[in-house]
Amino acid sequence: MIITKIWFEENRIYGLTDDGRTLWQSLLYYKRLMYATNEERNKYIMSDEGIHWEELDEDVSFESFEYDDPEPVGISKFFLSHPEINASAIARRLGIQQSLIAAYISGNKKPSKEREDLIMNEIRKLGEELMNVEW
Missing domain, CATH: 1.10.260 (434 Repressor (Amino-terminal Domain))
Known part of the structure; x- marks a missing residue:
């Protein structure tokens, strides 16, 4: 599975997969992204395995979008x-x-x-x- 597009809403990161699914996970897992500006969030690089924000020193793997608990409990x-x-x-x-x-x-x-x-x-x-x- 590969994420082809990402966006942020209400303390969540969303990803559109190459097979058309929309997945999400809580930004509570990614504090740097949670507190980043829109400008900082939009400066990312996609790789074969995930998304990297150089300035924030943050990585989100594609695999993590399919974890059982997208929201901590x-x-x-x-x-x-x-x-x-x-x-x-x-x-x-x-x-x-x-x-x-x-x-x-x-x-x-x-x-x-x-x-x-x-x-x-x-x-x-x-x-x-x-x-x-x-x-």
Whole structure:
């Protein structure tokens, strides 16, 4: 599959394939593209395997348009939407390997319901601690 045309709408990158399908994926996976100007987004090079933005140092493979989850969900969506929350620090608070949290965020691994609840509860606990900060 080859992408023949790309465009951006509502924090998504869309691609028209050589067989006529329209595929998309969330720009949450590509922060540099999300925050790029239209001018920066339009300066790309197509190759046999994907799309490259030299100025942004960003690459999107054609293959990635066919991944099962074009939009992050659960803790992946939370951490990608809130980069101000340090995922490594949350992992340390829970005694979970930082690389495992990173795999959950990237979508390479899926946490069990129990593990996801544990992580989200720790984030809520952090939120409560921040709400109680006094000067």
